[in-house]
Amino acid sequence: xxxxxxxxxxxxxxxxxxxxxxxxxxxxxxxxxxxxxxxxxxxxxxxxxxxxxxxxxxxxxxxxxxxxxxxxxxxxxxxxxxxxxxxxxxxxxxxxxxxxxxxxxxxxxxxxxxxxxxxxxxxxxxxxxxxxxxxxxxxxxxxxxxxxxxxxxxxxxxxxxxxxxxxxxxxxxxxxxxxxxxxxxxxxxxxxxxxxxxxxxxxxxxxxxxxxxxxxxxxxxxxxxxxxxxxxxxxxxxxxxxxxxxxxxxxxxxxxxxxxxxxxxxxxxxxxxxxxxxxxxxxxxxxxxxxxxxxxxxxxxxxxxxxxxxxxxxxxxxxxxxxxxxxxxxxxxxxxxxxxxxxxxxxxxxxxxxxxxxx
Numbered sequence: 001x002x003x004x005x006x007x008x009x010x011x012x013x014x015x016x017x018x019x020x021x022x023x024x025x026x027x028x029x030x031x032x033x034x035x036x037x038x039x040x041x042x043x044x045x046x047x048x049x050x051x052x053x054x055x056x057x058x059x060x061x062x063x064x065x066x067x068x069x070x071x072x073x074x075x076x077x078x079x080x081x082x083x084x085x086x087x088x089x090x091x092x093x094x095x096x097x098x099x100x101x102x103x104x105x106x107x108x109x110x111x112x113x114x115x116x117x118x119x120x121x122x123x124x125x126x127x128x129x130x131x132x133x134x135x136x137x138x139x140x141x142x143x144x145x146x147x148x149x150x151x152x153x154x155x156x157x158x159x160x161x162x163x164x165x166x167x168x169x170x171x172x173x174x175x176x177x178x179x180x181x182x183x184x185x186x187x188x189x190x191x192x193x194x195x196x197x198x199x200x201x202x203x204x205x206x207x208x209x210x211x212x213x214x215x216x217x218x219x220x221x222x223x224x225x226x227x228x229x230x231x232x233x234x235x236x237x238x239x240x241x242x243x244x245x246x247x248x249x250x251x252x253x254x255x256x257x258x259x260x261x262x263x264x265x266x267x268x269x270x271x272x273x274x275x276x277x278x279x280x281x282x283x284x285x286x287x288x289x290x291x292x293x294x295x296x297x298x299x300x301x302x303x304x305x306x307x308x309x310x311x312x313x314x315x316x317x318x319x320x321x322x323x324x325x326x327x328x329x330x331x332x333x334x335x336x337x338x339x340x341x342x343x344x345x346x347x348x349x350x351x352x353x354x355x356x357x358x359x
């Protein structure tokens with residue numbers, strides 16, 4: 001008996017789920033600006049990061065400045081393979097959240113700077129944030145400088161424009177860019193500390209004002225923001241000192257002189273931040289003392305009213321014992337006499353406590 005040909009299945013064929021692969025984002029997406037500088041002048045035209053380096057090395061002079069913003073791992077590896085950056089530098093640049101530091105990998109310097117930004121607010125006694133931080137990482141080679149930014153407030157467009165308006169500084173090489181960025185970051189520290197100083201003064205005035213009550217949590221909030229600022233600023237002192245003092249550094253002597261001025265400004269900022277911390281510690285102690293004093297005043301008032309209330313309570317307790325033979329129980333004027341006596345004693349106690357400032 002001939003076999004019946006099988007009919008095609010009406011059920012949809014099961015498809016094997018294929019893994020979804022994310023398409024790599026082009027490196028150009030992360031590059032904010034890329035330029036070639038010869039004798040302090042920017043060459044016209046647009047360059048990719050690889051074409052710019054090839055142009056510099058073909059000419060045998062000048063340097064490349066590549067600016068990136070929050071690159072991912074693939075984008076950073078593309079730049080690193082072209083410029084010969086160490087894999088540890090790439091890891092730090094991608095994941096960020098680094099302390100300020102200075103490291104050297106062969107002929108490449110790696111400098112990490114923490115940026116700070118002052119968050120505008122209506123009142124220091126109600127806000128929850130005053131300082132926000134970001135990062136700028138600088139890769140400095142003999143013929144290139146690469147800047148990697150993390151955070152929205154750490155833009156370098158203004159710094160690049162100022163440098164391009166001063167060709168003599170740019171002619172000093174890529175290390176002049178590192179100085180300009182460091183100077184810009186430290187100047188930002190100065191601006192932020194000046195604004196925070198006003199907040200500290202306002203908080204101090206509020207704490208010591210007799211008609212205002214500042215929650216101690218707000219003082220701790222301001223102290224927390226000062227700690228965050230100090231963590232961003234203070235660790236930079238060691239890298240700046242190395243850039244100024246190391247004679248074997250690839251940074252030329254002319255640029256190291258400028259870096260000395262940056263280090264001086266940084267020292268001034270660090271000292272002011274230390275003063276803020278001391279003032280806020282004093283304010284915390286003052287606020288705690290004020291709370292303790294207020295609690296003592298409250299306890300005195302409560303104790304005074306308890307003492308006044310104890311007199312009628314005691315008398316009522318005595319006459320509520322229901323003994324058969326008690327004085328004045330059968331006396332016609334016993335009740336008004338007792339009530340009047342209680343009133344006199346309570347008023348006398350009230351005046352005594354009031355005179356002693358307990359009430």
